[in-house]
Amino acid sequence: MALLRGEEEAKVREWFAALERPVELLVAVGPEQTPPAGARDVDFGAEMVKVCEGLAELGDGVTWRVEDEPDGFPRFPAVSIRPDGRDAGVRYDGLPWGYELGSLVGAILEAGRAEPSLRSESLAELEMLDRDLVLDVFVTPT
Numbered sequence: 001m002a003l004l005r006g007e008e009e010a011k012v013r014e015w016f017a018a019l020e021r022p023v024e025l026l027v028a029v030g031p032e033q034t035p036p037a038g039a040r041d042v043d044f045g046a047e048m049v050k051v052c053e054g055l056a057e058l059g060d061g062v063t064w065r066v067e068d069e070p071d072g073f074p075r076f077p078a079v080s081i082r083p084d085g086r087d088a089g090v091r092y093d094g095l096p097w098g099y100e101l102g103s104l105v106g107a108i109l110e111a112g113r114a115e116p117s118l119r120s121e122s123l124a125e126l127e128m129l130d131r132d133l134v135l136d137v138f139v140t141p142t
Contacts, residue, residue: 003054012105015059015109016108016109017060019059019109021083021113022063023081023108023111023112024082025052025056025063025065025079025082026064026079026080027045027064027078027079028070028078029067029077030076031076044094044095047095047097048095049064049066051096051097051104055105062108062112073091075093077094078091078093079091082111083111083112089134090111100140
């Protein structure tokens with residue numbers, strides 16, 4: 001089964017071809033959370049690998065690799081989106097099926113930019129922070 005429909009795949013290929021720097025997807029697999037009711041026997045780690053492998057096939061600038069229980073990952077499966085192969089602190093926990101796949105594609109596109117897409121005013125405000133922050137963003141189409 002294809003990861004994307006034909007017209008979606010063509011668009012993502014176009015976007016990935018325009019990446020200004022390479023992006024690595026580090027897939028972290030390990031002990032999974034209890035699957036939700038109705039999940040049957042889905043291997044969420046294997047599904048995350050398939051998603052990242054499928055995305056990497058859409059552009060030369062996107063690569064992927066798997067690590068079993070890497071340090072710093074409290075939940076599995078997860079994928080760390082790494083511009084130039086370095087950990088920039090952007091991570092997707094869980095499996096991005098359906099509409100949620102758009103969030104992962106968007107993160108790859110942002111990571112592949114040479115310069116951030118934030119406005120200069122936003123970057124200036126971030127520079128004024130006096131401590132490191134961790135932000136958790138929850139994504140759902142509903």
